[in-house]
Amino acid sequence: MIAFILRRLGGAVLLVFIISAVTFLIFFGLPKLAGTTTDDMAARFAGKSPTPEALAAIKERFGFDQPLAVQYGNFVKAAVTGDTYDTGVEKIDCPAPCLGYSFRTNQSVTDQLVDRFPITLSLVVGAAVIWLLVGVSIGVLSALRRGSLFDRAAMMIALAGVSLPIYFTGLLSLAFVVHQWGLLPPVSYSSFADNPFKWASALILPWITLAFLYAAMYARLTRAGMLETMSEDYIRTARAKGLPERTVITKHALRASLTPLLTVFGLDIGLLFGGAVLTERTFSLKGLGSLALDGVVGSDLPVVLGTVVTASLFVVVANLIVDLLYGVVDPRVRHS
Amino acid sequence: MADKSKRPADMLDGAPTTVEEPGRPPTSFLEVRDLRIHFPTDDGLVKSVDGLSFKLERGRTLGIVGESGSGKSVTSLGVLGLHNRRNAKVSGEIWLDGNELVGASPDQVRRMRGRNMAMIFQDPLSAMHPFYTVGAQIVEAYRIHNDVSKKVARKHAVDMLGRVGIPKPDRRVDDYPHQFSGGMRQRAMIAMALSCDPELLIADEPTTALDVTVQAQILDLIRDLQREFNSAIIMITHDLGVVAELSDDILVMYGGRNIEYGSVDDVFHRPEHPYTWGLLGSMPRLDRERSERLLPIKGTPPSLINLPQGCAFNPRCAYSELTDGKSTVERPELRETAPGHTVACHMAVERRRRIWADEIAPKL
Numbered sequence: 001m002i003a004f005i006l007r008r009l010g011g012a013v014l015l016v017f018i019i020s021a022v023t024f025l026i027f028f029g030l031p032k033l034a035g036t037t038t039d040d041m042a043a044r045f046a047g048k049s050p051t052p053e054a055l056a057a058i059k060e061r062f063g064f065d066q067p068l069a070v071q072y073g074n075f076v077k078a079a080v081t082g083d084t085y086d087t088g089v090e091k092i093d094c095p096a097p098c099l100g101y102s103f104r105t106n107q108s109v110t111d112q113l114v115d116r117f118p119i120t121l122s123l124v125v126g127a128a129v130i131w132l133l134v135g136v137s138i139g140v141l142s143a144l145r146r147g148s149l150f151d152r153a154a155m156m157i158a159l160a161g162v163s164l165p166i167y168f169t170g171l172l173s174l175a176f177v178v179h180q181w182g183l184l185p186p187v188s189y190s191s192f193a194d195n196p197f198k199w200a201s202a203l204i205l206p207w208i209t210l211a212f213l214y215a216a217m218y219a220r221l222t223r224a225g226m227l228e229t230m231s232e233d234y235i236r237t238a239r240a241k242g243l244p245e246r247t248v249i250t251k252h253a254l255r256a257s258l259t260p261l262l263t264v265f266g267l268d269i270g271l272l273f274g275g276a277v278l279t280e281r282t283f284s285l286k287g288l289g290s291l292a293l294d295g296v297v298g299s300d301l302p303v304v305l306g307t308v309v310t311a312s313l314f315v316v317v318a319n320l321i322v323d324l325l326y327g328v329v330d331p332r333v334r335h336s
Numbered sequence: 337m338a339d340k341s342k343r344p345a346d347m348l349d350g351a352p353t354t355v356e357e358p359g360r361p362p363t364s365f366l367e368v369r370d371l372r373i374h375f376p377t378d379d380g381l382v383k384s385v386d387g388l389s390f391k392l393e394r395g396r397t398l399g400i401v402g403e404s405g406s407g408k409s410v411t412s413l414g415v416l417g418l419h420n421r422r423n424a425k426v427s428g429e430i431w432l433d434g435n436e437l438v439g440a441s442p443d444q445v446r447r448m449r450g451r452n453m454a455m456i457f458q459d460p461l462s463a464m465h466p467f468y469t470v471g472a473q474i475v476e477a478y479r480i481h482n483d484v485s486k487k488v489a490r491k492h493a494v495d496m497l498g499r500v501g502i503p504k505p506d507r508r509v510d511d512y513p514h515q516f517s518g519g520m521r522q523r524a525m526i527a528m529a530l531s532c533d534p535e536l537l538i539a540d541e542p543t544t545a546l547d548v549t550v551q552a553q554i555l556d557l558i559r560d561l562q563r564e565f566n567s568a569i570i571m572i573t574h575d576l577g578v579v580a581e582l583s584d585d586i587l588v589m590y591g592g593r594n595i596e597y598g599s600v601d602d603v604f605h606r607p608e609h610p611y612t613w614g615l616l617g618s619m620p621r622l623d624r625e626r627s628e629r630l631l632p633i634k635g636t637p638p639s640l641i642n643l644p645q646g647c648a649f650n651p652r653c654a655y656s657e658l659t660d661g662k663s664t665v666e667r668p669e670l671r672e673t674a675p676g677h678t679v680a681c682h683m684a685v686e687r688r689r690r691i692w693a694d695e696i697a698p699k700l
Contacts (some may be wrong), residue, residue, distance in 0.1 A: 235459070241476065242481060256467060329467070
């Protein structure tokens with residue numbers, strides 16, 4: 001078991017390195033192939049209308065003339081030990097883990113990530129609770145009443161949920177629930193620690209919008225998994241023992257059919273922690289997703305690189321946790 | 337404890353009765369009367385079991401044999417009431433120890449499952465839950481019918497595992513099914529089925545998924561446990577060797593019906609139905625010359641939606657011309673040709689016996 005954990009951990013670290021290297025290569029290596037000069041590159045890191053001195057300083061600082069491997073080495077070194085940026089005008093300290101400095105916003109990337117993450121976290125955790133409860137219950141009920149009116153209606157709504165884009169359902173609900181009917185306060189983010197009630201009420205709408213999409217997917221997944229499990233031999237055995245149907249479903253069928261859902265859930269959560277781009281943009285929430293989008297739109301390379309590496313880190317960590325949890329949940333994994 | 341050797345050889349208690357007054361409580365321990373299990377599908381009504389009757393006493397073993405799709409397993413699940421009433425139409429009567437099961441409420445039947453009647457399944461790996469320990473699964477089976485503490489139930493589980501011959505049962509009780517070998521797993525399955533001391537044990541191909549060497553051990557185990565518990569056993573299999581080893585009586589099924597029934601001696605040494613001849617002819621035997629071919633039954637099992645007119649076996653039967661054309665028109669009724677031996681065939685009894693003696697038996 002310990003060897004299993006260490007092996008997974010090693011793999012995860014290696015994966016993060018590979019992802020950061022590839023991302024680095026894409027943003028710092030590819031532009032050269034396309035004929036971008038080092039001056040252009042430096043301009044992307046600078047603030048608006050930079051002076052030639054500032055450009056030269058940035059070039060010098062990031063070593064755009066040096067080989068890519070050296071540049072990547074500097075990036076990794078900064079991430080581990082921190083760094084100090086000398087713009088020629090002032091010296092900026094960027095403590096570890098330093099993922100770069102955005103001269104557009106005059107903020108270190110790490111600070112921006114730390115500022116934005118609670119918003120994404122609040123959005124995703126709230127939505128996940130809703131979609132798990134709603135999606136799984138509907139999926140189970142649908143499977144148990146396969147072909148019934150409930151099943152058909154639920155699967156129809158689920159199809160709509162999967163198909164409708166978030167900016168459609170989000171804007172529609174915003175227009176009616178908040179602006180037309182005034183049922184909910186405008187969407188905003190406030191700290192949970194300050195006022196949990198305010199935190200929740202201002203986030204209900206994005207939660208429901210995001211959860212609608214995922215609940216729809218989870219309802220379909222749960223239904224399919226449940227139908228498959230209910231036809232397993234061990235369910236027949238459970239019935240043959242004389243167990244009441246309720247026990248057969250909760251103890252035997254649900255346990256087995258929810259386990260594969262763990263993988264999907266881990267991946268989804270990992271992905272969303274890296275930024276729920278559409279939901280955040282639709283509801284003007286300043287989370288990691290908006291940060292990444294702003295970085296891309298404004299060609300703010302350090303921000304883009306930082307958000308991509310962070311997002312990949314979340315996915316890798318989520319996968320790692322799922323793998324370890326699988327060992328706990330499924331004894332066959334534990335012993336192999 | 338029933339001593340089988342003291343029973344008279346011509347005892348009729350295992351004989352199926354073709355005419356039985358419905359609703360009259362039976363004299364036998366298990367009595368199935370005119371059982372019909374039909375599944376409505378988009379293609380038509382699948383008549384998996386269509387008018388099956390038999391009786392079984394405590395301490396006796398009935399072997400049900402037939403090809404895949406003959407209705408053997410559907411029958412066993414039907415006795416346990418495991419068919420979903422939404423997609424299976426079950427009619428007829430099943431009397432177990434004076435209780436009628438077909439008309440009983442699902443909850444009544446549920447309470448009897450595991451306690452009065454239990455089942456051993458074919459593939460113990462897929463039939464046991466992969467996420468729970470073997471001990472936990474036996475404890476669950478025991479506690480659902482016995483109001484005892486977890487500790488007592490666990491002790492009982494260890495006890496049962498020891499009784500079915502699992503070494504170091506106090507340690508193996510905490511292992512998961514995948515940590516057991518195939519044979520040990522089937523022993524554990526048997527321990528689970530017997531945990532509540534059921535009077536009726538249904539074994540559905542209990543040795544099919546096992547190594548040949550392990551098969552014999554499992555059959556021995558079942559026989560020993562039957563002696564100990566005096567339970568009635570229905571042994572469902574397509575392996576005539578298993579049936580010969582364990583059964584007192586044999587019921588041959590074809591197309592959801594009983595086509596021949598008798599003692600092991602009757603069915604193996606004086607079979608009268610051409611289908612039974614075919615089953616015996618397709619059984620590999622060590623005492624036969626290797627140059628001799630097996631005698632497979634030609635054709636394929638019939639569709640249960642459109643059974644052939646008349647005798648369901650007639651399209652595959654080499655002797656259907658010897659029935660004055662009746663076999664393609666009229667379904668043959670079960671008739672008693674000797675005490676305890678019933679056959680559903682249009683051929684004249686004398687002719688059947690002559691064909692068996694002159695043509696079939698010498699080739700086997």
